[in-house]
Amino acid sequence: xxxxxxxxxxxxxxxxxxxGGGGVxxxxxxxxxxxxxxxxxxxxxxxxxxxxxxxxxxxxLLASLLGLDRLFQADHEDGSVDQMLLSPAPLELVVLVKCxxxxxxxxxxxxxxxxxxxxxxxxxxxxxxxxxxxxxxxTPTLTFLGAIGAALTVTMRRGGLLLSILVVPLTVPVxxxxxxxxxxxxxxxxxxxxxxxxxxxxxxxxxxxxxxxxLRGAGE
Amino acid sequence: xxxxxxxxxxxxxLSVARGERVVFGGVSLRLDSGEIAEVTGPNGVGKSTLLxxxxxxxxxxxxxxxxxxSEATDSAPLTERLHYVGHLDGLxxxxxxxxxxxxxxxxxxxxxxxxxxxxxxxxxxxxxDLPVGYLSAGQRxxxxxxxxxxxxxPLWLLDEPLTALDRHARALLKPIVADHLxxxxxxxxxxxxxxGLPGTIQVRLGAR
Numbered sequence: 001x002x003x004x005x006x007x008x009x010x011x012x013x014x015x016x017x018x019x020g021g022g023g024v025x026x027x028x029x030x031x032x033x034x035x036x037x038x039x040x041x042x043x044x045x046x047x048x049x050x051x052x053x054x055x056x057x058x059x060x061l062l063a064s065l066l067g068l069d070r071l072f073q074a075d076h077e078d079g080s081v082d083q084m085l086l087s088p089a090p091l092e093l094v095v096l097v098k099c100x101x102x103x104x105x106x107x108x109x110x111x112x113x114x115x116x117x118x119x120x121x122x123x124x125x126x127x128x129x130x131x132x133x134x135x136x137x138x139t140p141t142l143t144f145l146g147a148i149g150a151a152l153t154v155t156m157r158r159g160g161l162l163l164s165i166l167v168v169p170l171t172v173p174v175x176x177x178x179x180x181x182x183x184x185x186x187x188x189x190x191x192x193x194x195x196x197x198x199x200x201x202x203x204x205x206x207x208x209x210x211x212x213x214x215l216r217g218a219g220e
Numbered sequence: 221x222x223x224x225x226x227x228x229x230x231x232x233x234l235s236v237a238r239g240e241r242v243v244f245g246g247v248s249l250r251l252d253s254g255e256i257a258e259v260t261g262p263n264g265v266g267k268s269t270l271l272x273x274x275x276x277x278x279x280x281x282x283x284x285x286x287x288x289x290s291e292a293t294d295s296a297p298l299t300e301r302l303h304y305v306g307h308l309d310g311l312x313x314x315x316x317x318x319x320x321x322x323x324x325x326x327x328x329x330x331x332x333x334x335x336x337x338x339x340x341x342x343x344x345x346x347x348x349d350l351p352v353g354y355l356s357a358g359q360r361x362x363x364x365x366x367x368x369x370x371x372x373x374p375l376w377l378l379d380e381p382l383t384a385l386d387r388h389a390r391a392l393l394k395p396i397v398a399d400h401l402x403x404x405x406x407x408x409x410x411x412x413x414x415x416g417l418p419g420t421i422q423v424r425l426g427a428r
Contacts, residue, residue: 018315
């Protein structure tokens with residue numbers, strides 16, 4: 001069973017590298033959102049550094065949603081899901097592993113480059129650190145929540161938009177606690193950060209069950 | 221595969237519904253080691269649905285299904301003892317035939333032949349390191365069928381296995397199936413064109 005899960009993980013990384021697109025595109029999208037906001041707001045550096053963490057978080061949320069529609073769709077279309085259903089590993093764990101692989105490709109680069117993008121929004125050192133830390137916990141949460149939407153819309157040809165509409169309301173708590181931890185100053189960092197961690201753990205535990213149920217339904 | 225191993229698949233009065241509509245009802249079948257059954261019937265009668273229900277992809281509306289092995293080493297459920305090759309081949313176009321088959325055995329477990337040996341049986345050894353996306357429909361089909369040989373599973377469920385295969389490839393499949401049955405395997409195929417193996421059990425759906 002462990003071997004099956006490892007194979008699925010390596011397979012998804014290999015496919016992401018071979019097909020390309022996903023991770024890099026998300027990153028470019030993230031960059032373009034962060035670049036465009038200062039143009040809209042104007043040359044007010046103090047305002048920018050105050051709302052910077054929120055901008056980074058919204059950009060990360062949208063960039064995370066971008067690649068999610070293909071998370072299960074490709075495997076559904078070519079019959080790979082059927083093969084996974086025949087494997088010794090339960091579908092819930094396969095879904096979990098696929099989400100982790102997806103996050104490695106799309107979420108992790110976002111987290112790693114967020115301090116660089118934070119500089120463009122005039123964030124200072126501590127703020128850069130807290131934004132990166134909250135994104136490190138928050139982006140996997142977004143991926144797992146998004147997996148529910150991805151599994152529900154797996155049979156739809158243009159499910160991406162519906163997926164976003166379904167998932168965005170679910171991400172509101174993550175956004176609230178993520179941004180309030182990142183905006184150090186108004187509230188202490190630790191309390192919202194711990195709530196964010198709790199949300200993350202809950203999504204890791206529950207979202208694969210929901211997503212697997214939706215995928216099983218789609219196969220019928 | 222152990223030749224002395226006795227297995228059987230027993231299906232009693234099976235019916236499957238999709239939504240509110242009953243696709244078929246009252247299908248009964250007993251398949252023992254070394255036996256092959258062919259499900260026939262007009263288009264849309266539920267041949268694929270029957271195979272998918274046996275594979276565990278669809279919930280049963282009523283009826284019973286049981287699987288037994290005389291010398292079961294472990295109590296693996298039926299879904300871990302069967303191969304399913306359907307209309308969708310489960311192959312990734314961006315990966316080579318070798319990578320696809322390695323992933324196949326990684327997901328299914330219990331490896332038997334290597335990807336090269338399995339493709340060789342399908343006379344496709346020359347495409348081993350080509351991306352599957354470059355292959356023709358018939359070649360893709362043969363790579364998907366090669367998956368039957370790389371992971372050791374006794375029950376084969378094949379949905380229209382001959383689709384897109386040329387006459388030569390069809391002839392290739394016959395001895396492979398015969399070997400499988402000879403070593404105690406079972407096979408259930410939905411097909412319009414009989415494979416022509418002796419002793420084939422006919423299951424006719426939609427016969428009035």
